[in-house]
Structure formats: C-alpha cells, structure tokens
Amino acid sequence: MPRAVAGPEIERLVQLLARLPGLGPRSARRAALALIKKREALMAPLTAALADALAKIVVCRTCGNMDVCDPCTVCQDAGRERHLLVVVADVADLWALERAGALNARYHVLGGVLSPLDGVGPDDLNIPSLISRVHQDQIGEVILALGATVDGQTTAHYITDLLRGAQVRVTRLAQGVPVGGELDYLDEGTLAAAIRARTQV
Amino acid sequence: MPRAVAGPEIERLVQLLARLPGLGPRSARRAALALIKKREALMAPLTAALADALAKIVVCRTCGNMDVCDPCTVCQDAGRERHLLVVVADVADLWALERAGALNARYHVLGGVLSPLDGVGPDDLNIPSLISRVHQDQIGEVILALGATVDGQTTAHYITDLLRGAQVRVTRLAQGVPVGGELDYLDEGTLAAAIRARTQV
Missing domain, CATH: 1.10.8 (Helicase, Ruva Protein; domain 3)
Incomplete structure (x- = not known):
C-alpha cells in the first residue's frame, strides 16, 4: 500500500x-x-x-493435548475405552482423528517426531511419559498414528522398541490407497504398500 | 465432530x-x-x-471511512489533492483504490448503493453529506468510483443529477477490458463498452 x-x-x-x-x-x-x-x-x-x-488454555499434563482444562476434555471423558491409547505427533493430528470419529480412545501427544536432521531427540518429545503411562494405566493396545514419513516411521520404530518388554500390543495405521484415490495418481511407495498389505475379499 | x-x-x-x-x-x-x-x-x-x-474504531464524520481517529487518516492527510473527491460505495472500495495507488485524493463513503429492491433509498446513504461537502470544500471534480452494476450506475446517475447545478466536474471510472483480460472470456456488455470508449493510439 x-x-x-x-x-x-x-x-x-x-x-x-x-x-x-x-x-x-x-x-x-x-x-x-x-x-x-x-x-x-x-x-x-x-x-x-x-x-x-x-x-x-493449558497443556494437559496427562496426554499433552491443549485445552482449557487439565486433564483435558478427552482425558476426562469417562466414555472412552480405557485399554486403547493412540500416539500422535501433534494436537492437529488428535483433532483430525476425532473428526474421523473412527475410534473412541485416549491420546498421547508426542509434540513432534524424532528428527536427527532437525536435532529432535527422544528427550525433546513426550516419550518417557508415554512409556510410564502405558505401564501405569495398564494399556492393552498402543496405536501409533504417526505420519508415513521417514521421521514418523523412525519414531514408531523407536517407541516399539521401548515397549517391547511391556505386556502391550503395538499397532500402526494401515498404509494403502486413500479412499477416493485413483491409482494412476498414487506414488510407487503407496502402491507397493497397498499390494503388500492386500486383503482377501 | x-x-x-x-x-x-x-x-x-x-x-x-x-x-x-x-x-x-x-x-x-x-x-x-x-x-x-x-x-x-x-x-x-x-x-x-x-x-x-x-x-x-470510529466512523469518520467527514467521509464515512472507518478508522481509529476522526477525522480519519485519509481526511487528515494534508498531502492529498484538495479539489478531488472520490465517491465509493464502501470502505472496502476505498481500500482497493488506495492499494491501486492511482490517485491521491480524499474519499466519500456512501455506505452502499441505491437499491429499490433491497429498500435502500437516498436517505439511507451518505448522499446529503456528500452534496454539502462538495459545496463547502469547493471540490473541483467528483469521481464516481461505483461498481458497473445496475444499482451502482443508478446511484451514479442520481448523484450526477443532484450535482448538476454545482460548479463541479462529475466523472466516472472508465469501462473496458480489464488489464490482463482476454477478449474471448469477456461478456458482450464489457466488449461493447470497450468499443464505444475506444481511444486513438
């Protein structure tokens, strides 16, 4: 102007x-x-x-979500399945999963993913609190809802290793063709993952 | 959600x-x-x-612009040409003309255009204050920068009629091909206006 x-x-x-x-x-x-x-x-x-x-607005000391109460609305919700814990990188991912409405679980927000290039190590993320929470709350299944990126998958592997001794099932999101996606627009990595994880009809 | x-x-x-x-x-x-x-x-x-x-934020009692001071920043600006007055429908139009930076004038914001269908008559707009301002401030030229719509042009005609007795030149924005516009995407009305107002090269 x-x-x-x-x-x-x-x-x-x-x-x-x-x-x-x-x-x-x-x-x-x-x-x-x-x-x-x-x-x-x-x-x-x-x-x-x-x-x-x-x-x-405060950060929930239980899960790392941001809300106007601590514990946050999600952690306070008694109607959620107690044995399920969904690990996400960011509050935005928590909101996205809630929008999808596909599960009724509690979350643990890491605050990022491991990234050696950006200098993000395990101590910079809410990983210690995740491990102790899994043990204390007697979680039955940890769903690693992390991005299908190199850093996201590195973080998933790291957490899986840490939880190897615990009596907990560790799962991750399926990789494949997005709903509504056309095959010829998809990259080779996604197509290969979709073929590897093909299911019987 | x-x-x-x-x-x-x-x-x-x-x-x-x-x-x-x-x-x-x-x-x-x-x-x-x-x-x-x-x-x-x-x-x-x-x-x-x-x-x-x-x-x-207050409405400028001189021109109808909205600003944090009254008279507004534009009315207070001593560097603007005193004899030019640009009539616009809305504060947004004032901002748009200032962005273009094509003139260095004061403005008069009508607060809308005449619209019989929507029940907007001359008394609902800042037209009386415009007329008295043109006389008091000894304006030399009133530029009607109103939209090229039926209501905009009706308003322009109405104001032109009111100012017919005053010693003031009344002009309106040129109609024609927008800069960067391609002829085959333009409507017939614009093309006809551009041909009527053709200029010698």
Whole structure:
C-alpha cells in the first residue's frame, strides 16, 4: 500500500491476521474489514473468545493435548475405552482423528517426531511419559498414528522398541490407497504398500 | 465432530473464526490450532490488537471511512489533492483504490448503493453529506468510483443529477477490458463498452 490508509492499529490487526494459516495479506485485509464492519456482531465476540481462550488454555499434563482444562476434555471423558491409547505427533493430528470419529480412545501427544536432521531427540518429545503411562494405566493396545514419513516411521520404530518388554500390543495405521484415490495418481511407495498389505475379499 | 474434543471456549473460537471471509469451518479449526500453539507469538498479540482496534474504531464524520481517529487518516492527510473527491460505495472500495495507488485524493463513503429492491433509498446513504461537502470544500471534480452494476450506475446517475447545478466536474471510472483480460472470456456488455470508449493510439 503506497500510503497509510488507516491508523497503525488497523494495519497491525491486518498483519497479525495474515499470519493465520489460510489467510494471506489480501484475505487478511478482507477479514479485518469484515471485523471492522461487523463490530458488535463479530469483532466484539471474537475478541472476547480469544481473550477467554488465551487466559484458560493449558497443556494437559496427562496426554499433552491443549485445552482449557487439565486433564483435558478427552482425558476426562469417562466414555472412552480405557485399554486403547493412540500416539500422535501433534494436537492437529488428535483433532483430525476425532473428526474421523473412527475410534473412541485416549491420546498421547508426542509434540513432534524424532528428527536427527532437525536435532529432535527422544528427550525433546513426550516419550518417557508415554512409556510410564502405558505401564501405569495398564494399556492393552498402543496405536501409533504417526505420519508415513521417514521421521514418523523412525519414531514408531523407536517407541516399539521401548515397549517391547511391556505386556502391550503395538499397532500402526494401515498404509494403502486413500479412499477416493485413483491409482494412476498414487506414488510407487503407496502402491507397493497397498499390494503388500492386500486383503482377501 | 462426533464428540467434544476440546472445551467450549475453543469450539466458540473456531465458530467465530469460521465467520471471517476466506475461512471455512475446516480452515477456522486450523487457524484456531495455530493460535493455540503460538500462544505468546500470535494469540496474545492478536487478542491485544483486536481489543485495541475494537476500543478505538470510529466512523469518520467527514467521509464515512472507518478508522481509529476522526477525522480519519485519509481526511487528515494534508498531502492529498484538495479539489478531488472520490465517491465509493464502501470502505472496502476505498481500500482497493488506495492499494491501486492511482490517485491521491480524499474519499466519500456512501455506505452502499441505491437499491429499490433491497429498500435502500437516498436517505439511507451518505448522499446529503456528500452534496454539502462538495459545496463547502469547493471540490473541483467528483469521481464516481461505483461498481458497473445496475444499482451502482443508478446511484451514479442520481448523484450526477443532484450535482448538476454545482460548479463541479462529475466523472466516472472508465469501462473496458480489464488489464490482463482476454477478449474471448469477456461478456458482450464489457466488449461493447470497450468499443464505444475506444481511444486513438
């Protein structure tokens, strides 16, 4: 913008909105305008909701999820299967699995995956708390829901090794053709994994 | 989402973010997660910027722009040409023209366009203040920067009629081929307008 079209407060709001994923400089400007124009209907409640969440959000000391309570909503939910524990890298992965609604379990958020290149070692992740939780809570099955990347699979192997002595079944997500996926758009690695893990019809 | 994955505070934040233009339910969830994870670097400053803007934003009594000061930044800018006044429907149009940087003028925000179907009449828009401003400020040229829609052009005609007695030149934006536009994608109305307004090379 060649000249200041509005006060620094509005420019600062635009700059901060532009740092949200999914919003660029242009859409952040549109979002700021929408907020300014819907002052009472949108801007005031959003400000209050942000301030509320900002004051209340904590990291769950049990699973590493982020929520407004500790233990978090998922850990407090008595209706979830007690013997199942799903290991995820990130809170975003926890939310994605909950969206899928395919299981009714508790989670353990590692806070990342092992990555020698980025200097992320076992001590940087919530792996010790995972191991002690598996023993204390008498978990029957640990589902490693980690990405099908080199680092994700390295992390899965590392955790599997640590849990080898424990009386626990360790599983990982199936690899194969994504639902709705077309074969000729898939990479060779996925196709090979899908063939190796083929199931009888 | 089948079950509550987080406290109501976070769900409310997601719902409010989803009402911003450019964000849907899914990207609002990603934005909320980004905020939660970047608590100090993003969530706290954004909350402060919103609260700051919310407390300070006012409508400029001179031109109808929204800003944190009255008169607004544009009206206060002494470097703008005094004899030029650009009439726009909305604050968003003012921002768009400022982005283009093609003129260095003051604005008058109507707050919409005349629309008999939607029940928007002359009294609902900042038209009386425009007319008195043109006389008081001794404006030399009024540029009607209104959309090339039926309602926009109706509004332009209405204002032109009101200003017929005043010593002021009234102009409107040129209609024609958009820069970068290809002829075979353009509608007949635009092509006809571009041919009518053809210029000698």
